Amino acid sequence: MTRALRPAVPTGAADPVPQTGAPGPAPAPEWVPTRALGRAVLLTGLLLILGVLLGRIDLVVLAVPFGLGTAYALRQRPSVAPGVQVDADDTHLVEGGPVAGTVGVDNPGVVDFDLVIVRTLVSPWLRIDRAGQATGPAPAPNGGQATGAGSTAGADEGLPAGGLDRPFVLTTPAGSGSDLLLRGEALRWGRHPIGPAGVRAVACDGLVACRPVVSGARTVRVYPRTEPFEADEAMPRAAGLVGGHRSRRPGEGGELAGVRVFGPGDRLRRIDWRVSLRARQLHVAATLSDRDAEVVLLLDVLAEAGRSGGIAGTASVLDTTVRAAAAIGEHYLHRGDRVSMLEYGPSARRLRPATGRRQYLTLLEWLLDVRVEQSEYQPYDQVFGPHLLSSNALLVVLTPLVDPRSAEMLARLARSGRFVVAVDTLPAGVGPPLRSPWTQVAYGLWRLERENTIGQLRQHGVPVVAWAGAGSLDLVLRDVARMAAAPRVGMR
Amino acid sequence: MISAINDRIRTVSVAVARITLIPLLVRVGVFATALTSFVLAYPTRILFDRPGLLLLIAAILSAVAPRRRWPTVAVLVAVAGWLLSTSWYGEPVALWRLLGLATLLYLTHTLAALAALLPHDAVVSPDVPTRWLLRALGVSLAGAVLSVLLMSFTASDADRAGLVSALVGLGVAVLVATLLGWLFRRR
Secondary structure (H helix, E strand, O other): OOOOOOOOOOOOOOOOOOOOOOOOOOOOOOEEEOHHHHHHHHHHHHHHHHHHHHOOHHHHHHHHHHHHHHHHHOOOOOOOOOEEEEEEOOOOEEOOOEEEEEEEEEOOOOOOEEEEEEEEEEOOOEEEEEEEEOOOOOOOOOOOOOOOOOOOOOOOOOOOEOOOOOOEEEEEOOOOEEEEEEEEEEOOOEEEEEEEEEEEEEEOOOOEEEOOEEOOOEEEEEEOOOOOOOOOOOOOOOOOOOOOEEEEEEEEEEEEEEEEEOOOOOOHHHEOHHHHHHHOOOEEEEEEEEEOOEEEEEEEOOOOOOOOOOOOOOOOHHHHHHHHHHHHHHHHHHOOOEEEEEEEOOOOOEEEEEOOHHHHHHHHHHHOOOOOOOOOOOOHHHHOOOOOOOOOOEEEEEEOOOOHHHHHHHHHHHHOOOEEEEEEOOOOOOOOOOOOOOHHHHHHHHHHHHHHHHHHHHHOOOOEEEOOOOOOOHHHHHHHHHHHHOOOOOOO | OHHHHHHHHHHHHHHHHHOOHHHHHHHHHHHHHHHHHHHHHOOHHHHOOHHHHHHHHHHHHHHHOOOOOHHHHHHHHHHHHHHHHHHHOOOOOOHHHHHHHHHHHHHHHHHHHHHHHOOOOOEEOOHHHHHHHHHHHHHHHHHHHHHHHHHHHHOOOHHHHHHHHHHHHHHHHHHHHHHHHHHHHHO
16 A cells, blocks of 8 residues: 655655556556756767768767766666565663664666665654664565565664654665665654655666665554552452452351351351460451452643653653553553553543453553544543443543643532542643743743632642652552541432 | 855855765765866867866866756866867877766766766765766776777777768667667656
8 A cells, every 4th residue: 555755765756656556547657767868868868969061080089988887788678666665663662762663675677776765654653763784685576585574683783873854865776675674662652653655766777777676664652651550559449350459248258257256058167276275256357358440530621731852851741641550550450450441532432441461451442542532511521421330430630731632521420429539641841831020920820820719629629639650549549448447428 | 146146155155064974075076077078088289278167167066066968067067168179189099088088978978977976965875976986987998998908909990980970870869769768768
């Protein structure tokens, strides 16, 4: 699959870029003469005509190299355009990890390409710092050897340092291929394209050149790096039948609830013989059942703030949101809980609750498509239908609290009796650009208003905590668990 | 107007800052071969006079703008100088000078073709200019051998030179016509 791109090299005329496979009644020829061919023909003819007219053999001698060189170069003319494909290492790639890609150029014809000019586009979030022609054996053009990043791994020792902001000029003999290896680092999570790549080949000593051939792009998935996160506090309310959390209900589990008199149905291995001998009556050790819980991670995608600098730079709101969501999700899924995700935005994407490693991988994949989507209407009802949100679930809301609708949403959730924890994802030190002397004053007022909103949310029972990695939620989770354990008015 | 000039200056400065070694060397080669061909073609008195400056400018332009008509102009100027030198100024046709001029003119042409194809900021594999130069030198060598044979064949008789010129010119004219026909079909 190909799509149009600017030519790999500047062309003299306004030649349209051909699209491979595009329907058309009369496809343009793939190989066109260059200005050098016209010059060679002109000079040869002119010198010979002058030589004949003036009767001078020296002018014929001057014409000999031009005629000989042109005839020798055009003894075999290429008829097939080069093939180009972009490949990338598709293994599990995390922010800050090495990224590898290959732009493969094939010469399926019988004429050598004197030079092949390769240009490729790469996402700015993939920093390609080493690029160059593969030093190993080139792959066969038609299925002989797979062209890909995997096949050329280890052949990048001689790659020159340099980014992809320059075109590369390679040689490609007939019936073989050349690979342009790309090595670098993934700077940020997301789906980042390598390509499209444009190729223009030149043959016959520069007398003919093919029209630019453009390949499709290859997307590389870069998963967010999960910041370390541990929450030791219990869940406010366990909901499932099995899991890693102690519940308040008696049952088979590991947490000791007390010792009681043996009753029908008690298992013999639960008998506490020491107490039974002392009391002269059979007693069993009662335990609390282990339950799992549902954790809903709610991602506020209404607003973005701050400038993302990748894994080594500053984090924007979206960066913090995605990385924190990945860390929290990994933690609770590792403990055996069910985790679901929701986007608070116009698209209201949702990931169904599930547990296990498979859910963790699905969660990471889901996070790659998180985008900021601004909307004018209130997406509350669309996101929080009664069928979507369990009343026993722990809601962790990752929000920058920039949009007033976010605070309203938190207040409504708390009022509906759900267990809500808000994680403040607004980066420290972020501020608007200075446009007037009043910018700082206005920004200060906005910060005060935001602090006021956070205070009001706390009064409504919504703890707001800034994301700080491990242990970020311990304090607030303890408060939420205590609130959940307290008797409620109107509850049975 | 001023902003357009500033943009142009900025574009040129960026292009100069980004130029890489091999495209630069190829353009230096175009300049050197064009200038040397002028030295071989023109009489000394012209070279060191005011027209010498124009020749220098022609050599520079062919190296700076190889995608335009300047390389063709440079070759034609050299041929004109050769005709001027051997006809007007009556300088003898020395074989070494003629072969040198033919070789340099062809090198100017083929290096200009390479320079026109290479983006100025490209990272170029060293194989590309090496193979290109080897092919050009091979063609020049074969052309020199052919030229020596041609010159030795016509050296004894001046009439034979005219006859050979006519025959060779006729043959190559047919070849050029065939080539032009192929070009038009390709277009």
